[in-house]
Amino acid sequence: MAKTLYDKIWESHLVDEQNDGTSLLYIDRHLVHEVTSPQAFEGLRLSNRKVKLPGSTLAVVDHNVPTTDRSKGIADKESAIQVETLSKNCKDFGIEFFGLTDKRQGIVHVIGPEQGFTQPGMTIVCGDSHTSTHGAFGALAFGIGTSEVEHVLATQTLIQSRAKNFKISVDGKLPLGVTAKDVILSIIGNIGTAGGTGYVIEYCGEVFRNFSMEERMTVCNMSIEAGARAGLVAPDQKTFDYIKGRPLAPKGENWEKAVKYWSTLSTDKDAKFDRELYLQGKDIEPTVTWGTSPQDTASINGKVPDPNLEKNEDRKKSILRSLDYMGLEPNTAIQDIKIDKVFIGSCTNGRIEDLREVAKIVKGKKVNKSVDAIVVPGSGLVKLQAEKEGLDKIFKESGFDWREPGCSMCLGMNPDQLKPKERCASTSNRNFEGRQGRGGRTHLVSPVMAAAAAIEGKFVDIRKII
Amino acid sequence: MEKFTKLKSIAADLQISNIDTDMIIPKQFLKTIKRTGLGSALFYEMRYDEKGNVIKKFILNNSPYDKAKILISGKNFGCGSSREHAPWALLDFGIRCIIAESFADIFYNNCFKNGILPIILPENQVKELSEVAKNNKEIEIDLVDQKIHKGDNRPFDFKIDSFRKECLLNGYDDIALTLKKDSKINSFEQKKRNLTPWLY
Numbered sequence A: 001m002a003k004t005l006y007d008k009i010w011e012s013h014l015v016d017e018q019n020d021g022t023s024l025l026y027i028d029r030h031l032v033h034e035v036t037s038p039q040a041f042e043g044l045r046l047s048n049r050k051v052k053l054p055g056s057t058l059a060v061v062d063h064n065v066p067t068t069d070r071s072k073g074i075a076d077k078e079s080a081i082q083v084e085t086l087s088k089n090c091k092d093f094g095i096e097f098f099g100l101t102d103k104r105q106g107i108v109h110v111i112g113p114e115q116g117f118t119q120p121g122m123t124i125v126c127g128d129s130h131t132s133t134h135g136a137f138g139a140l141a142f143g144i145g146t147s148e149v150e151h152v153l154a155t156q157t158l159i160q161s162r163a164k165n166f167k168i169s170v171d172g173k174l175p176l177g178v179t180a181k182d183v184i185l186s187i188i189g190n191i192g193t194a195g196g197t198g199y200v201i202e203y204c205g206e207v208f209r210n211f212s213m214e215e216r217m218t219v220c221n222m223s224i225e226a227g228a229r230a231g232l233v234a235p236d237q238k239t240f241d242y243i244k245g246r247p248l249a250p251k252g253e254n255w256e257k258a259v260k261y262w263s264t265l266s267t268d269k270d271a272k273f274d275r276e277l278y279l280q281g282k283d284i285e286p287t288v289t290w291g292t293s294p295q296d297t298a299s300i301n302g303k304v305p306d307p308n309l310e311k312n313e314d315r316k317k318s319i320l321r322s323l324d325y326m327g328l329e330p331n332t333a334i335q336d337i338k339i340d341k342v343f344i345g346s347c348t349n350g351r352i353e354d355l356r357e358v359a360k361i362v363k364g365k366k367v368n369k370s371v372d373a374i375v376v377p378g379s380g381l382v383k384l385q386a387e388k389e390g391l392d393k394i395f396k397e398s399g400f401d402w403r404e405p406g407c408s409m410c411l412g413m414n415p416d417q418l419k420p421k422e423r424c425a426s427t428s429n430r431n432f433e434g435r436q437g438r439g440g441r442t443h444l445v446s447p448v449m450a451a452a453a454a455i456e457g458k459f460v461d462i463r464k465i466i
Numbered sequence B: 001m002e003k004f005t006k007l008k009s010i011a012a013d014l015q016i017s018n019i020d021t022d023m024i025i026p027k028q029f030l031k032t033i034k035r036t037g038l039g040s041a042l043f044y045e046m047r048y049d050e051k052g053n054v055i056k057k058f059i060l061n062n063s064p065y066d067k068a069k070i071l072i073s074g075k076n077f078g079c080g081s082s083r084e085h086a087p088w089a090l091l092d093f094g095i096r097c098i099i100a101e102s103f104a105d106i107f108y109n110n111c112f113k114n115g116i117l118p119i120i121l122p123e124n125q126v127k128e129l130s131e132v133a134k135n136n137k138e139i140e141i142d143l144v145d146q147k148i149h150k151g152d153n154r155p156f157d158f159k160i161d162s163f164r165k166e167c168l169l170n171g172y173d174d175i176a177l178t179l180k181k182d183s184k185i186n187s188f189e190q191k192k193r194n195l196t197p198w199l200y
Helices: A005-011 A038-046 A077-093 A108-115 A129-137 A146-155 A180-191 A206-210 A213-226 A237-243 A252-262 A313-326 A352-362 A380-388 A391-398 A447-456 B085-093 B105-112 B123-134 B162-170 B174-179 B182-195
Strands: A014-017 A023-026 A029-032 A057-060 A096-098 A123-126 A140-143 A157-160 A164-171 A199-204 A230-232 A275-280 A287-289 A297-299 A341-344 A372-375 A423-426 A441-444 B006-014 B070-073 B097-100 B117-120 B138-142 B147-149
Touching (some): A005 A199, A005 A230, A014 B182, A029 A108, A029 A146, A038 A146, A057 A108, A077 A096, A108 A380, A123 A129, A123 A146, A129 A140, A129 A213, A129 A237, A157 B174, A164 A180, A164 A206, A180 A275, A180 A297, A199 A213, A213 A352, A237 A252, A341 A447, A352 A380, A352 A447, A380 A391, A423 A447, B006 B123, B085 B105, B097 B123, B105 B117, B105 B162, B123 B138, B174 B182
Parallel strands (some): A029 A057, A029 A123, A123 A140, A164 A275, A199 A230, A341 A372, A341 A423, B006 B070, B070 B097
Antiparallel strands (some): A023 A157, B138 B147
16 A cells, blocks of 8 residues: 555654554654753652663753853753753663763754764654654654653653544745745744644655755744644755764665665555645745734735634634734734844754854844844754854844854743843744743744844834845 | 543643743753653743732632643644653642643643643534632543533544553553663564664
8 A cells, every 4th residue: 555754764763553553652862951851860760760772862951051151051940950960861871962062962953963863764863843844854753741752761662542643745946035934934824833733744845855954944843833843854865964974874785775775665655645745846935924823924915914804713812812912003013113132043944054144134234223143053063164264253243143053042941031011033943922932922934034023123124125 | 651531620721822832841851861840830921920929810729620630722832842841740739630722732742751641632622621710610521432521512523543552541651651662673673674774
């Protein structure tokens, strides 16, 4: 029977399947960070259990870490304890750990691919919902809770039930200035934040084929914002080229074997999907969110919606609540929204290509006087690369703050937070109430749109600038 | 994990769609290295103002709903992050059952690991239960028979995977169950070592 890519990966990891469909899935790789792991390690200790395969796990600190000078450690006591706890747990259980001062430290979903830890055909989990990022390599990657982190550490498996298959195809070409971020925001705007619930999405079509690995990661990263368990892009030559030579990539004879296997990982021609969505690249515009859910999207030429025109009562209530929180009037043109802060970074858009695109826009220009703007590289290696290319100088000359790597203002567990009512153009993935700081107002955009907003002090159509 | 068989309680009605995990438990409470003690921080920004004062109109701040063990909510409950702090906070507050039209995948999974029963019902049934909740009437959840009693003779049926049901009824520890299959896992791993040697 013809199979989808998801079917193939699922079936090749099935250890056991009960009559009711409850399955035991083998997990190849496990990423661990400081926030969702302490209780899992504590659980292992309490029940006298070991980590089954320490070599398949990689740990890093990212959520809590300061992005300013780190020479004196972490000022916040609780954050410091969490970071130290991970360090101790890794030592006790024999897990490789990238600490605060390691140049390889960074956001867990940036360092996995960067190290060659992420490879096609794998099952990859992490106690973090944006684990879907790794699906860009044709790996089945999804976020799990802390109890499941403990389960994977102890057994190298997870109890799962099979998801349904959802094909999203974007064909043709994207207009200049329209990015991977606009594609995924448009998809979420189209299907809603629960549109993917129960599914694994496979992204197909010319637009995704033409995307670089980093652009594919941006798309897969936000699959969870569409409610999907995971997102996938079938691996191709670009995938293999990206992985080759990275520290944890297969070497020598194993490389040849691996590529041969990876080349079999695509959806069969006649495979059936449970749901399909077809979009045209030419129809996608630079996109800005206006509300408190990633599905609240508008074109840069659009307007904030009018709740009075909404017929669905439930939806009307949501819009009213969002507009109240966001401090926006109905029918306001998106291009009339002024901003106070710009955040460039996160596991969605904190990689080297993102920073290069931002640098192109801001080079020789100044950040608007009314705006505070920061660039937070996704990892220490991204930071080093950017500095090698002189991007840091461009940012600093423009008036951006150039920071140390971490999750930073995407969720504000460290001191990088919005103040109440501050409005931010953010390249991150969630615009929930309070996400970037209590009362903070987040507009999700692409890196180039954020860069242009930093210069203009409001949202502008990037297509008119480049 | 505490067993779940029957639960009788008044229910708190929180009819908001897309309640995300940042709402359920904001980031500043994720710095703990424990599972317990998060109940006071549940729905923090809806329960307390910027100065930390109790917001009276929020449902969980009002008697008798401050003792509710059942929460009724809008669709896509628990969307967003994978933080298990969300079910930990609900459990610590005393919530053992959440009824909604739909749940986000990771949150739904996390509930079962903590002895919380998430129940999916169609819109009209959720609305009816929300009325029962508003009238301060008790709702009884019977997991064994998969029924929700609401004080009339028309109980609602609900669905649940048989494996998850068994785990809740018995308070099973997932890991102990899986470790019983250790030899199966090991032989699977051995096969994988031969097929995909670059992974090891």
